[in-house]
Amino acid sequence: MIKLATILNKGLPITEDPYGSLAELLNTSKEEILKEINKLMAENKIIKFRAELDYEKLGYKVSALIAMQISINIERAIDDICKVKNVTHFYERESPESFPYNFYAMTHFKNESDLNAFLDKLNNLEINYKVLKTLKKYKRGGTKI
Amino acid sequence: MEMIDKKILALMQEAFPVVSDPYLELSKKLGISKIELFSRVKALYDAGYILKISPKYARNTKAIGALIALEVEKELEDKIAEAINNYEEVSHNYIRDSDYSIWFTISTTSAKGFENIISKIREIKGVKNMLILSSKKLYKLNVEFEVYD
Secondary structure: HHHHHHOOOOOOOOOHHHHHHHHOOOOOOHHHHHHHHHHHHHOEEEEEEEEEOOOOOOOOOOOEEEEEEOOOOOHHHHHHHHHOEEEEEEEEOOOOOOOOOEEEEEEEEEOOOHHHHHHHHHOOOOEEEEEEEEEEEEEEOOOOO | OOHHHHHHHHHHHEEEEOOOHHHHHHHHOOOOOHHHOOOOOOHHHHHHOOOEEEEEEOOOOOOOEEEEEEEEOHHHHHHHHHHEEEEEOOOEEEEEOOOOEEEEEEEOHHHHHHHHHHHHHHHOOEEEEEEEEEEEEEEEOOOOOOOOO
């Protein structure tokens, strides 16, 4: 049901009866829609449904990707960084010699001083880093089946 | 924002029920009527707090992913970023404060597909240099935000 996946990526209709509205869009019944979604969940393709919120509206005005060079006490550094709520994504990546940062954290803070507190933490962990502030957004996340 | 709206956002960010009448189920948890809940949700959506209600997919462990950074001719930056947006394999496309100014992620299901999109992006007019930072390991992915702070 490719069409269902496409519509789901755009979001459920904002109506009092979202699955019923979805069924109308796809010319099927609400029971069929719920059956199909439950199937995708049973197959572990979909984990759950949830609302995606606008973090800027919630007051997170400062966003930055932070590239890090972690070479000592790696496990502890990873643990400490993962514990920080403001870190939404944290990846280890292969990096070229010209850009030798091996870990990347996406972070969102309410203000500059919260960001600076996080950078102090990195300093204490003896991590070299480069702060790549978000200036403009063209596309947010978007996953497909 | 009223406390009840914060509760609604926190609850819906965690999960939206997959049942015949999801707002009825949520309204019971919140102790308000379904009518009040929906009118608040509609207002939060119209005001832009809720972007969408959508599925959280399981991660495709076979996917090939990378963070890509481009150094580009400044005057073509907007055009290039827009062109990159057209690829459905692309997400998180942002301008960042650095010589490499355009940053985005690519996720594909095959190595060939990955090479294909990379070579197309390299050929876009105004692209000077490219960094390919392939994913080795994901340590954290949690885009839920603290609503009550």
